[in-house]
Amino acid sequence: MTLSLVRGQVWQVTLERPKQANALSSALVEQLHLLLEEAAVARPEALVLRGNPVHFAAGLDLTGLEAETDASLAHRLLRIGTLLERLLQLPLLTIAVVEGAAVGAGADLALACDRRIGTHRASFRFPGSGFGAVLGTARLAAASSAHVALSSSRRRYAEEALRDGLLTDLAEDPEATLAGILRTWRGVAPIARAGLLGQARSFDADAALAALARSVTVPGLRDRVLAFAATARPRAATPPPATPTTHHRRD
Template identity: 40%
Template sequence: MLTIEHQAGVTLLRLQRPERGNALVPMLVEGLIGAASEAFADPAVHTLVLQGEGRHFCTGLDLSDLATLSDADLLLRLVRIETLLAMLWHAPIRTVAQAKGRTWGAGADLLVACEQRLVGSDTTLRFPGAQFGLVLGTRRLAERIGADAARALVLEGSELDAPQALALGLASRITDTLALALLRTSGDTGRAVRTASRSDLRDADLAALVRSAAVPGLQQRITQYRASLLAQ
């Protein structure tokens, strides 16, 4: 489900659910939270890299068991994903997401939360949460690409390709490879700069998520959204 590798100060976390597009299930989210916490606490680690096995980086939240979930179940899953995203956004070390293929929903939010956002030439991005009444990661997206662009992207639910993501500033670079040799340490100065250059959005982001997800009928709204996709 998740593999962890350590190479010369770099911790690589690879999502290992290629048969499900590396969609996020609770066990995988908790594994990512634990592995990231360990990396951030290790003084020998200067970079954390997120990758996905197979064709896609991460296709979002795994909803294969949606029919069995209550609104409360979904809220808990979403809060834990927000916890992971906030950890990455406020990481004391460099974070890198290497996206490819479908990078949708919570997968796109993983990309946004990382400092360096590498996208493969075949990458597509979507932020569909607003289509079923969910506010997840919108402030972080606005920090990356500006409030107007973020608002339009979220409300329209449109799909971006790699060149569009680069033009918006959502992607740092288009590349199909990762050069670990270029991920050099920046030491204590890098930590200080990271802290000073990021807005602390944790409380506001969590509150916005909980308010939107707590509106009764979340499970039904997601079910209807999925049905509309299948009908297209």
């Protein structure tokens, strides 16, 4: 099992690969594709995506990397890119609950959600530039700034992530914050929700996917990922001492 799903008015999706830091394996990515396809038809009020208290999600699963080729790795990264595009176009509110480390494609997965609730243990890092993949950069710049996008390989802890727009909410009790967001969302007329989301997102996902495709088709992708993997392994982030209170980023 790579994820669990609880259906209802709000769909609760939990990534279930704790020993792999919830890294995005091909199987997990394809399960998420099927889930989003189903959600687009079922139209719940919202979809909530979670990891665990240590890891929200790591990036590309590096297991069996030696058996990969440039082509197979490019395909895997493009499937992640189309997953992010599908999430950004989903006609319902999407919320990520980030209690631990969000890294690489896992951080991009959180960033593709409309709301991102973090605890004091939350952190974000986007190391894909280390092996030449332009994944999520445009979305990061849109949510934060070009400066943050260009320095994305540095880990950002909860308070800084809130300030930079990676989190939209920082809370001691993420469940209470989630409940408040859902109460507010229920006050929006159902007929207006899809249009409101489309205007709020205002992001060119097709252009981002094209940039990703150009970056992963540069020859030598496998060797670059192998070199990256030799120095980077998923690990939990140790947050600096903090006593957070529930608050929201000011736009």
